[in-house]
Each structure stands twice: as C-alpha cells, then as structure tokens.
Amino acid sequence: MASPSVTSSSVASSAPSFRVWALGGIPEVRAGDDLAKLIAAAEPGLVDGDVLLVTSKIVSKAEGRVVEAADREAAIDAETVRVVARRGPLRIVENRQGLVMAAAGVDASNTPAGTVLLLPEDSDASARAVRDGLRDALGVDVGVVVTDTFGRPWRNGLTDVAIGAAGVRVLDDLRGGTDAHGNPLGATVVATADELAAAGDLVKGKAEGLPVAVVRGLSHVVASDDEPGARELVRSAADDMFRLGTSEAVREAVTLRRTVREFSDEPVDPGAVRRAVAAAVTAPAPHHTTPWRFVLLESAESRTRLLDAMREAWIEDLRRDGKSEESIAKRVRRGDVLRNAPYLVVPCLVMDGSHTYGDERRDTAEREMFVVAAGAGVQNFLVALAGERLGSAWVSSTMFCRPVVREVLSLPSSWDPLGAVAVGHAVGVARKRAVREAEAFLTVR
Structure with missing residues (x-):
C-alpha cells in the first residue's frame, strides 16, 4: 500500500x-x-x-x-518538575524537558504491558x-x-x-x-x-x-x-500569562507572597492595586458585614505627609520610653521600607454592623471576630498583589498612632488603621523561603 x-x-505556478x-x-x-x-x-x-x-x-x-512501571502515575511523578493544573486524575505538568503537557509525556501505549515510554x-x-x-x-x-x-x-x-x-x-x-x-x-x-x-x-x-x-x-x-x-x-x-491552572495559581500566589523591603523605581499600576482590593473584599466576615476599607496613597505628597507625621509621633513615644537618640535613630531607619516604596496602602477596620452585648466577654469576642475578618482581607490583598507580580511589605506602624493617621488622611474616627502595606516591584530575587512542614502546626483529635 x-x-x-x-x-x-496553486494554479499559479510561481506560488x-x-x-x-x-x-x-x-x-x-x-x-x-x-x-x-x-x-x-x-x-x-x-x-x-x-x-x-x-x-x-x-x-x-x-x-x-522504555522503563518498567506497573504504576504510570509514579512514572509521571518522577518526570514532573511542576504541576500546572489538576482535575481528577488528569494532570497538566511541566516535565524535565521544560515542556508543559498532559502526564509529563509518559505514554503507556505502543509499548509492552507493564512498561511506559518516557520522552x-x-x-x-x-x-x-x-x-x-x-x-x-x-x-x-x-x-x-x-x-x-x-x-x-x-x-x-x-x-x-x-x-x-x-x-x-x-x-x-x-x-x-x-x-x-x-x-x-x-x-x-x-x-x-x-x-x-x-x-x-x-x-x-x-x-x-x-x-x-x-x-x-x-x-x-x-x-x-x-x-x-x-x-x-x-x-x-x-x-507566560497562563502558567498555572486555577487552584495551582492560588497556591503559587500564596508561595510568591514574600515581604519585600527594597523596591525599584518602576511605577505601580493603580489598576493592579484595585484588582487586589477586589480580591481582598471577598474575605469572610461576621454578620454579612464588610469590615474592610483600603486607603490608597498614590501621590508622593500624601505618602510623605503621612510618614513624616508618623515619624514624629513615633519619636515622641520612644523618647517617653527613655530611649537614647542613637537608639531612636536606628529604630526610625527601620521604617524606611515604607518611605522607599512607590505606593502605600493603609488597610482599615470598621465595625459597622457589629453587635453590642453590654457584656465584656461577648463584646471582646465580637471585636475579635471583626479583627480576624479584617486580617483575612489583608491576607487576600497581599496574595492578590503577588498574583499581580507586585512585591509588598505589611508594616504595623499605623496601628501605634491611629489618631495621627486618621487626622493626616482625613479618615472617619470609626476607621482603625491596621498597619500599612508598601507596594512596588521588588529589586532582585527573594531569598529561598525556609521550609515549614505542615505537620509541625497540626494538632489532630
């Protein structure tokens, strides 16, 4: 045959x-x-x-x-360097050759039973x-x-x-x-x-x-x-804009979320920050409330005005604590991560919709619920920034001078600043994160 x-x-002979x-x-x-x-x-x-x-x-x-492999899945594991997406038993992975494909290219067809064919x-x-x-x-x-x-x-x-x-x-x-x-x-x-x-x-x-x-x-x-x-x-x-599947993208963004302390001069896309805020406000909250507010400091003038006022308040606190001028100068320098960032965000907690019981134990628990929800929103925000390939550093400093922050930013008295988030493009590559085994943080009953 x-x-x-x-x-x-083509009809045209020259084609x-x-x-x-x-x-x-x-x-x-x-x-x-x-x-x-x-x-x-x-x-x-x-x-x-x-x-x-x-x-x-x-x-x-x-x-x-051709290799002996009674279990094709084990052979796929051995050839996989990164899982891109998974749905049931089907896996799209990056294999040792750098190719993104189903099952790492491990093939059980056209090969004797009990063996698989590797690329x-x-x-x-x-x-x-x-x-x-x-x-x-x-x-x-x-x-x-x-x-x-x-x-x-x-x-x-x-x-x-x-x-x-x-x-x-x-x-x-x-x-x-x-x-x-x-x-x-x-x-x-x-x-x-x-x-x-x-x-x-x-x-x-x-x-x-x-x-x-x-x-x-x-x-x-x-x-x-x-x-x-x-x-x-x-x-x-x-x-590669489509490097990961949905669940893998979430895990990758969580892994990528690192505290960045040195930023480049590259400007931050305000749209990316707004998309991160949109992700932040999907966090769970008590009583169907929305306890998050995000103040975006997009102008250099607003950032400088806030940070100068916070520095003055911080210096006063340290002097009252009896710290030496040398110690004060060293501590103030630690706050430069906010001053060096091209973009700042101040997340705030609002208690709108909270219940008042008139009982200290229950009222304390009520506030703690809102604080936890606000923290979940901040975590969503940081992870979403990582997904936008933006570095960030959450710094608690605004929590120590809330009246100053509210006054400088003209915020309502009911808004409680929950620190500040420095946002920008990281300089260099982040150091490898120390491995934390999940079992060390588990208690099973």
Missing part, C-alpha cells in the same frame, strides 16, 4: 507549494537502533532541503527510554543525531523535527508539535516587517516547527504505524547546525 501523502499547490508524505518500511524500533540508518533505508531518495518529521516514540525506543531526555540532541546520521549515510543536508502529540489550551483536539529540532528555523520572526497592505507587524512570530509537525501528523496518523514523514518544497526553513532547536519554542515563565 502506498504511503499517505499531501500536496499543497509556493510543498509535498508531505509518510515513510513506509520502518520496522519496529528497539533500544540501540540507529534511526538515521533506518530512515535512509526507507527513503534513500532524500534530497537537500527536505525536512524529516520523526515521532518521539521511536526516538525514545531507540534511546532506551527523550534531550529531543534537540536526538534531532541533531538523526540529522548528522543522514548526512553521513546519504550525503544530504536535511532538517529534522522530533514531534509529540499535545492538547492545547482553549482548543479541543490534539495535534503534533515540535519538541526537538535540528537544522530548522523553528520560529519565523516577522516583527518589523509589513503585511500585504503595508501595515506594520509588531507581534507576529510564526511557530514554523510546530506547523511542520502538524503537517506531518496529517499523513503519519496516530495508529497507522508510520512514525516518520518527509516535507519537500520548503527548503527555506532548513538552516545551519547553529539553530537553537525546539527549546526556543518554550515560552519563558516571565512571559
């Missing part, structure tokens, strides 16, 4: 066209097999400029990536080995793409994408050019290697036993050995 093929052509076909005659691949020799035997007529699309399964088999350890290196082998065997200069099947966010269905490449321009950066109407292209970077992989999948299929396809007619995508490979296709964490 002839191998499947697809031809793209670009290409042909893609699957290779028949490749035997069952086993550990230690030379893929380049197997491909050369199946298609000795390869020419310069062809692109080989090689299914990762046969690469993994040739490289001995190649370095798919770019695997592609280079096949490219070099075909150059030696046939004297041809071809591109090689190692492919695997992916699902995609927001889209149903699977398609093949490039996970390894050699001698192929994996990205075609059109930025700086213009379209057919002369409009500037400012964001267009085409994933050429993924498009090639998908084209090959049309003829290889998923169950036909045709693991290699050839594309001919697109020699312009074949390049030198210096091309960076398919790792160029993996979006960096800093640029």
